[in-house]
Amino acid sequence: xxxxxxxxxxxxxxxxxxxxxxxxxxxxxxxxxxxxxxxxxxxxxxxxxxxxxxxxxxxxxxxxxxxxxxxxxxxxxxxxxxxxxxxxxxxxxxxxxxxxxxxxxxxxxxxxxxxxxxxxxxxxxxxxxxxxxxxxxxxxxxxxxxxxxxxxxxxxxxxxxxxxxxxxxxxxxxxxxxxxxxxxxxxxxxxxxxxxxxxxxxxxxxxxxxxxxxxxxxxxxxxxxxxxxxxxxxxxxxxxxxxxxxxxxxxxxxxxxxxxxxxxxxxxxxxxx
Amino acid sequence: xxxxxxxxxxxxxxxxxxxxxxxxxxxxxxxxxxxxxxxxxxxxxxxxxxxxxxxxxxxxxxxxxxxxxxxxxxxxxxxxxxxxxxxxxxxxxxxxxxxxxxxxxxxxxxxxxxxxxxxxxxxxxxxxxxxxxxxxxxxxxxxxxxxxxxxxxxxxxxxxxxxxxxxxxxxxxxxxxxxxxxxxxxxxxxxxxxxxxxxxxxxxxxxxxxxxxxxxxxxxxxxxxxxxxxxxxxxxxxxxxxxxxxxxxxxxxxxxxxxxxxxxxxxxxxxxxxxxxx
Numbered sequence: 001x002x003x004x005x006x007x008x009x010x011x012x013x014x015x016x017x018x019x020x021x022x023x024x025x026x027x028x029x030x031x032x033x034x035x036x037x038x039x040x041x042x043x044x045x046x047x048x049x050x051x052x053x054x055x056x057x058x059x060x061x062x063x064x065x066x067x068x069x070x071x072x073x074x075x076x077x078x079x080x081x082x083x084x085x086x087x088x089x090x091x092x093x094x095x096x097x098x099x100x101x102x103x104x105x106x107x108x109x110x111x112x113x114x115x116x117x118x119x120x121x122x123x124x125x126x127x128x129x130x131x132x133x134x135x136x137x138x139x140x141x142x143x144x145x146x147x148x149x150x151x152x153x154x155x156x157x158x159x160x161x162x163x164x165x166x167x168x169x170x171x172x173x174x175x176x177x178x179x180x181x182x183x184x185x186x187x188x189x190x191x192x193x194x195x196x197x198x199x200x201x202x203x204x205x206x207x208x209x210x211x212x213x214x215x216x217x218x219x220x221x222x223x224x225x226x227x228x229x230x231x232x233x234x235x236x237x238x239x240x241x242x243x244x245x246x247x248x249x250x251x252x253x254x255x256x257x258x259x260x261x262x263x264x265x266x267x268x269x270x271x272x273x
Numbered sequence: 274x275x276x277x278x279x280x281x282x283x284x285x286x287x288x289x290x291x292x293x294x295x296x297x298x299x300x301x302x303x304x305x306x307x308x309x310x311x312x313x314x315x316x317x318x319x320x321x322x323x324x325x326x327x328x329x330x331x332x333x334x335x336x337x338x339x340x341x342x343x344x345x346x347x348x349x350x351x352x353x354x355x356x357x358x359x360x361x362x363x364x365x366x367x368x369x370x371x372x373x374x375x376x377x378x379x380x381x382x383x384x385x386x387x388x389x390x391x392x393x394x395x396x397x398x399x400x401x402x403x404x405x406x407x408x409x410x411x412x413x414x415x416x417x418x419x420x421x422x423x424x425x426x427x428x429x430x431x432x433x434x435x436x437x438x439x440x441x442x443x444x445x446x447x448x449x450x451x452x453x454x455x456x457x458x459x460x461x462x463x464x465x466x467x468x469x470x471x472x473x474x475x476x477x478x479x480x481x482x483x484x485x486x487x488x489x490x491x492x493x494x495x496x497x498x499x500x501x502x503x504x505x506x507x508x509x510x511x512x513x514x515x516x517x518x519x520x521x522x523x524x525x526x527x528x529x530x531x532x533x534x535x536x537x538x539x540x541x542x543x544x545x546x547x548x549x550x551x
Contacts, residue, residue, distance in 0.1 A: 004362040004421070008380055011418040015395035022398050071294070078291045082284060092530045093295060097302055099472070099526040101479035103495045104515045107502065108301040111308065111512075118304060121315060152298060202386065210388020213481065217502070227390050234394055234486065244398065247391045254388070 023244035040245035076159035098153030138220025162196025309512035327513035340497035352474035359424025389482035407489035431465035468533030
């Protein structure tokens with residue numbers, strides 16, 4: 001363990017501490033003013049742009065998470081309850097696209113949704129529309145569609161695992177006692193699969209809040225997220241301390257929301273037991 | 274498996290939904306290969322005609338070949354290191370029940386649940402403060418951080434279902450610790466090792482979010498593609514390159530997932546065993 005632990009300390013803990021430290025510095029020309037100050041955090045708190053981007057990121061991620069879980073639940077349910085042969089093949093098929101390059105999957109959506117993309121160009125040349133449909137590209141809608149597609153595997157796997165674990169005799173007992181399919185689902189299947197639903201929430205919500213590629217390629221000005229702002233601080237704007245402070249604020253938000261999810265799943269687990 | 278039970282009765286609507294779901298899952302990704310064989314420079318229906326011109330173009334570009342070579346070098350080093358560290362971690366986790374063990378596993382899994390951008394900028398700050406210039410080595414370091422959770426997660430089930438008495442028997446018969454590991458433990462966890470190597474290589478090969486912050490002058494393939502995306506006339510060659518990368522990842526990952534399940538109980542078998550005695 002010790003080499004792995006050592007690597008984790010150097011690769012995870014130390015960079016994080018460096019990030020925390022530099023967030024209390026300020027930019028000074030091309031260098032840093034190393035006096036410790038809350039100046040960056042005060043700016044994030046007072047200037048509306050930061051709060052607006054942060055809340056938009058959390059909102060987009062929230063919509064993506066809910067949409068992905070709702071769309072993936074029937075799929076996971078189907079494989080858990082109705083597929084009896086080649087289950088492994090189905091699981092591999094459902095998760096395979098997730099392993100291909102993230103950048104390429106997002107690029108694929110740009111090819112499909114873009115002004116010159118598959119949908120618009122085809123509809124134009126068929127004469128069905130007069131001008132490109134603008135809502136398809138450079139909008140929060142495009143970001144939401146793309147992210148929901150890109151993170152589907154993160155919902156399917158935990159949902160499948162929790163559904164697969166459900167003791168089938170409970171359902172049979174409910175059926176014998178006269179519960180119909182709907183009541184069986186809402187009184188047994190859904191409550192028992194809640195741990196899977198919660199971990200899917202966890203696994204999708206957290207990484208999507210920090211995404212900057214999807215908004216950069218498909219978001220346009222109204223679809224920019226906090227990740228784009230952080231990336232700018234380390235690029236064109238060249239204000240590393242500010243970028244560090246934004247990263248810390250994002251991490252704190254994620255941690256806070258994560259703790260709420262965790263507390264919820266504890267409560268649910270206790271109720272189930 | 275209670276296949277004939279009225280609860281598991283086939284459900285047409287659900288089957289249809291599953292098929293639509295799979296189609297939508299694959300359709301966007303398949304658009305890339307479809308248009309990479311298209312003669313027209315713009316991506317639209319109807320297709321203009323079949324051509325391999327964009328693929329031939331790729332071979333004449335030194336920057337593509339250089340980026341490919343960079344990606345392969347980083348990927349091989351990262352997959353070997355991540356799997357070695359993952360092996361050590363998985364073995365230590367299952368060998369002895371240390372206090373605070375769950376915390377250590379959670380710590381190792383941390384990169385899975387923290388946005389990549391935060392690791393990217395944190396490592397960038399660290400490297401620049403200690404004066405390490407950005408290069409393929411810094412890229413590899415970043416990849417190692419995010420590959421480790423996948424290596425541990427792939428290898429851990431191998432060690433968990435492991436009968437320790439076999440190792441003890443080997444020790445009793447006079448093998449020392451190293452030979453026991455090499456001749457007894459290693460062959461049993463080998464499918465997991467192969468799966469971990471292939472998966473971590475694929476992750477490193479495809480990684481963009483962290484690489485963007487940590488790469489210097491030497492571009493990896495995803496960085497090269499990103500740099501070409503702003504030129505519309507480069508679209509077809511990017512499509513061709515993407516198609517090749519997609520094909521490589523699909524094959525690698527399918528092999529990894531298939532090998533990774535060898536020897537592990539299949540869901541159906543586990544089910545049968547669970548229901549069997551009752």
